[in-house]
Amino acid sequence: MSEYSIPTLLAHLPESLDQVTIVNPSTGKKIYDLPQLSVAQVAKAVADARLAQIAWAKTPVKERAAALFRLHDLILKNQNNIMDLLQLETGKARSHAFEEVAGSLGSARYFAKIAPKTLKTQKTISGVPLLTQSYVMYAPVGVVGVITPWNYPLALQMLDVLPAIVAGNTVIQKADNQTALVSLYARKLAVDAGIPESVWTILVGDGATVGNAITNSVDFVAFTGSTNTGRLVAERASKRLIGYSLELGGKNPMIVLPGAKVGDAAEKAMAAAFGNSGQLCVAIERVYVPNIMKAAFEKELAERVTSMAIGKSGDFSMDMGTLTGINQLNRVQDFVSDAVGKGAKVLAGAKALPEFGPYYYAPTVLTDITEEMRLARQEVFGPLIAVIGYDNIDQAVELANDTEYGLNASVVGPTKLAKEVAGRIMAGSVNVNEGFRASMASLDSPMGGMKQSGVGRRNGHFGILRFTEARTVGVSTGFLKFPSRARQYNAMAPLMNALAKVMKKL
Secondary structure (H helix, E strand, O other): OOOOOHHHHHOOOOOOOOEEEEEOOOOOOEEEEEEOOOHHHHHHHHHHHHHHHHHHHHOOHHHHHHHHHHHHHHHHHOHHHHHHHHHHHHOOOHHHHHHHHHHHHHHHHHHHHHHHHHOOOEEEOOOOOOOEEEEEEEEEOOEEEEEOOOOOHHHHHHHHHHHHHHOOOEEEEEOOHHHHHHHHHHHHHHHHOOOOHHHEEEEOOOHHHHHHHHHOOOOEEEEEOOHHHHHHHHHHHHHHOOEEEEEOOOOEEEEEOOOOOHHHHHHHHHHHHHHHHHOOOOOEEEEEEEHHHHHHHHHHHHHHHHOOOEOOOOOOOOOEOOOOOHHHHHHHHHHHHHHHHOOOEEEEOOOEOOOOOOOOEOOEEEEOOOOOOHHHOOOOOOOEEEEEEEOOHHHHHHHHHOOOEEOEEEEEOOHHHHHHHHOOOOOOEEEEOOOOHHHHOOOOOOEOOEEOOEEOOEOOOHHHHOOEEEEEEEEEOOOOOOOOOHHHHHHHHHHHHHHHHHHHHO
16 A cells, blocks of 8 residues: 655645645545645746656657556555545545546556557658658657646546656646645655656646646646636637647536436436536536426436435445535525525425535525526536426427537437437537446547537547647658759659549549
């Protein structure tokens, strides 16, 4: 086991007199004081990373991949430590902490396996056969900035940090203050696995100060967070003409189709809405049900939600933990108050649970939703789902697509019909008879958002290639010479015209 203590983990951060207090969301009690870094400290970290990247890029890709395989084994071996830290800093249920571990294991395996083939020099089709050959080489961009959120601090950092590192880059990660220990422990395991300390640097501090300083100095930035902040990151990156990928907000719909089993659909909606207390970018926030089934569905969903086990536990006995802070609690309460005040009906929840801890909130189901309610269009990011009726499938698809977001969606019902409907939904991922796990687990498939839900894609080969620069190398074979004088085209033009006809047929 790779043991740790909070002081030893924090010792990897630069010192700072400016500090903030981090509390355990389940209890509201202080865990530790976290240093808040300055722009100058970011600048030094990036400068050091640039020097380290030169040597790391020369390390053969198979050796870099082997380090990820070793990291996989260390995560597996130390999963209880990781889950303890996740629960300590986020207050999530043990089952949702386990999902993070499973996700990080999948990321390490996948990127380690595909990296050597993905980054190998590729021969491409020559534009002028016999005269030329062409190849594409993939060079690391240099220093990658990764800005990660608090809700899934382990799983989401691995989806960006690991492909950047295996591609030959060094990484400057801005971890969220609330979940710094999880990130620092993951980095410790990476160092134990053979990744040099200078290859992966973790910084913490004020989002605007440290996050902006990173975006202003790295060669590529990968950001996960709100759409509003994502726009600011994109603006800064664009001004510097550097690449970026953004995974942003969502207002994710589920369509329950005619022919779906009501109880099964309600179970899937519950799981899709309340994972990690709804603090998940791909969580379902609105479910569309045929009006003829709506009353029965609402009854089934309300019964399931009110029976959920809520609280803190070091085992798998709880279905849902706490919200991660006072801001999240206030946000959910505001959405519920606004909706109920405008006529929404409460089917389950709609109340805080202070008997469990300061930020606990009951999983909530609302119906009788109207457009003037905030939850009709704005992302809640908490344990709240809205049930909405529809008359026909075309209307359901129209309602599902009637949003500025397009991150995730779900279709529940007969598989053939559900797949057809899935092809009509404008979202980066659509799950059939599942909420989000089917697509989230598909690491070989691109993950990202349409519309205001993001730019670029994680996972798949693109998950690595986004952190590279493609270099095309054209080679003259010497079989024939290209013309260097205008008059030489008299002889060359007929040959090229004949070749064009042959190439068309080929």
